[in-house]
Amino acid sequence: MLRAKPAASVARPLILSSYDEVWSLLDWDQLLSRLRTVMAQFSASRKQPPQIAHGIQKTEMVHIAQPIRSWIEIPQHSGSYGVMPCFVADGDLLSTKVVSSYAKNPTQYSLPSHNAWVMLFDGKTGVLKAMLEGASITAKRTAAASALATETLSNKTYETLAILGSGVQARSHLEVHQRTFGFKKINLWNYQRSTADKLKEELQSGRDQALYPEVEVFENVQDAVKDADVICTVTMSTSPVLLSEWVTKKDVHINGKSTQPRHQFSYDWVTKKDVHINAVGAPRPTWQELSADLMNRGSIYVDTEVAARHESGDLIMSGAEIYAELGEVFNKTKEARWKQLTIFKNLGMAIEDAVSADIIFQKYHEKN
Template sequence: MQLDVTESEVRQLLSMQELIPAMERALAAFSAGRVVQPTRLMLPVTDHEGFLGVMPAYTGSALGVKLVTLYPQNKDLPTHHAVVILFRPETGEPLLSMDGTYITEARTAAVSAVATHYLAREDASVLALIGAGVQARSHLEALRLVRHFREVRVWSPRSAPEFARRHGVTAAASAEEAVRGADVVVTATTSRTPVLRGEWLSPGTHINAVGAPRPDWRELDDELLRRACIYVDSSEAAMRESGDVIAAGHFFAELGEVIAGSKPGRQSRDEITLFKSLGLAVEDVTAAELVYKKVRGQAAGG
């Protein structure tokens, strides 16, 4: 498919500094009911252990859809590939298409940064990354914009040493070693069974869990779910798609409600907070709208 905006162009046009506040506004609008967005359709591609997701949204100013594939077994290719198409809301005319791979990567981390801003302790200074792929990289960039970390640890079964060398952080020998004493933890894995245990967590830890997007997959063990106050991006999606939230059987609030002030964020210094991120179409469409405005601006100026 010929794209109007390639992945490299999206990377040049979309900055994390502007994406984080855009995601904050999008989440608040979603929780307030100002966004038209059904729960994503996930089509299994069973023969190849993959999925095709269809994610449409209308924000009032932007109308679009993301088509995304998830192939967790990919080794030499990304596990996610995506395309975002925007339409003119007034007429339905296609405006442009763009590669959605970086949009998915960046907006996920930007949303975790919003969650970290509202839910992590203000003096959080140790970050643990479980997973060493593109999401670990984007989360490292995004979370450093909302908290000052004096130490960053990373663990994955294969790639942690290389990731640590590339980004100037510390490779841990195990997930437990990475997590013990951490103030903020990110789980960004393709694991279908728990990789993070509640017994490893210190009082006051905040967790951003961005893996395990299927109802029968888990990243978090029962002890963690019992100890944590759980926040989600979408209540409907969380109870349908997240194996962790389904196992917990409850959550406290949507992140958008916290942003709007209708629900509280962290309520004590020792509280363990968990943000379970599944990813929303409104995030993709909002990010794509930022790119489109820059493309349009360049065309007008050129």
């Protein structure tokens, strides 16, 4: 019988289905560095006009292709299902993440709300190289993008970090922020207090407990964010949890001695420092996590402008203006307004999954 089989066979793809294995292969430092580069490339390539020859767009000039993700809503199960393809010319990365978000999973079925797989293809041949558990990738790359925003857009006072939400993203945001900046104090809030208490216990009894010297759980958001330098909102809320009047400038006490030999004096004063917010939840057009007046007060940074205008309820429903993509700040085409209230609306990009998958694939082969 004639079988329609290609003349040459392709190698079996690498399949890694363990959350823990994928997590451990994705090195934070490499991830931070690669994300910075690819976000800068994305924002630069978006600004370049298409190369036209004889009236036809030259497809070989594509640096990064990343369409807006496609979502299917499954309202009867409070779920949604998204597909995120992309191509990155630097490294010939071709990948697709399929991701589901089911809000009721944790409480109804004791399952994670987000489940995903990332498929990594060879961009030169289109052959599948790897299929990787994707919830771990989502947790790490999202937090890494927020950490890059904190580094770039905050006033660099790393005293108090407030985390609103106590799920997967709360954990990955805590880990990367503490590894990178070492905040002195962590303020936790969750709409179900017991979940925040459990997170505190986990942080202070786990292997990395030295990263979390002081952790306090708050009954309400207002108290949790009162003295924060950086706030990360990582909830599944569909309506605002963070209001403008609760986000105030913080008094910072500065004292020291002048080192000028002829004018030696001591100084001691109080100044006010503004806050940086990483807004990670509310990824759907009708959801909000930040109040409209808070959105309109800050300088808004996004990962991708086109997707943010399409997907972010915080932006759509507040009518707030986007100031820049984070990649534009990395490219130095837009400024980091770190003296003001800055808000990074982090929606996640397919190219973040692609570089993550590439790091994991390479690390796996170095080890095996």
